Amino acid sequence: MVAQDPREPPPSEGDWHHRCTARPAGVRNEAGSTTLVVRASDARAVALSTAITIEIKEDVMGRRIGILALAARLAAFGIACSSFPTSATATVSSVNVTGSAPALGGTVSATSSPDTFDVQVELQGLYDEISQIDVPFMTQSDVDLFHDVL
């Protein structure tokens, strides 16, 4: 696990510190902490796709930051977030970034088994895609994309 304070300058070099793009696959709110689960694709390592769990612990000063501010902080670590749920906010004192890929230098932080975790990330990504479809422009093929007659 790699733990860094987002308010500190990011390391100039580091196995896990590199530019990647991330999109949210889930937001888990629990007492005192929020966990963002994002998918990331490494821009330097082609075909590397991994899941990163970002744990946000409660700020001792009780500061609440918006998701855009959080995205800006993540950007300081070389993680570019293409989009986040606009409603997500969190209090932040530290951000732990862990990844399953060797290039990210850590292991996935999950309370459940890896299989369950992977499935949850995948399905949460689908839920996010479904939710982000602009309903007025939904076509029959869009509807069928996520559903099927079984």
Place this chain on the structure above:
Amino acid sequence: MFVDALGQKQTWLQMREHAMQASSAPPLDSMIQRIQKLSLVPDGASTVVNVTTVRTIVDAGGRYGRQGASHTLTETTLYRDRWTRVSDEWKLKSREQISPSTVSVDRPEWSI
């Protein structure tokens, strides 16, 4: 298959028709679906999902205050979804509403 809070079942064709009808309804401001719980089952996965939708309405009748004022309605519903994997893709097999919908008016966005 969709099962509503009253236990009434609807087939996929009925649900598909509802989905298409939604395309002509006033657009949502946002929709968030968060997995609360996930279990692996033999043919796929079962999830409990909290679905929150936000829409803006014009309160012509003054139900929530001044007539003609705009309000945001935040609706939250809990569903149990069954997903199955078909040809290496996840497909939503069924959705069962497991809690009554709750609607709050002018709920702060950050509290969602």
